[in-house]
Amino acid sequence: AAPGPMGGRPEGSYLRSLARTTALAMYRSSEDLAALSDRGRLLERFLQLTCRKLYLKDEDTPLPSRSARALEKASVPVVEVPGSGHGLMEDNPAAFYAAIDTFLKAP
Secondary structure, eight states: OOOOTTTTSOOOHHHHHHHTSOHHHHHHHHHHHHHHHHTTOHHHHHHHOSSOOOEEEESSSOOOHHHHHHHHHTTOOEEEETTOSSOHHHHOHHHHHHHHHHHHHOO
């Protein structure tokens, strides 16, 4: 059988929260995010932030080579949270918060 929406992981509160919302609310909340992503502007906005940055990614989704190159060029560390899908901090909270802790403690 094909994996479910959580990539074979147990359903977490992320998926349960999606079940409690309406299709219209999800559409409206993600419309700008999707438009930015489709136009390739989401990563650009992230890279324009003037603070230190950390890019956390899930295990299920490969990072597009264009994004990987841009993050590397900007010296943004990329950390994959093992055993995670879209709900990074719910799928593996220990690894998620350890990555952030390590980043924040780095000089």
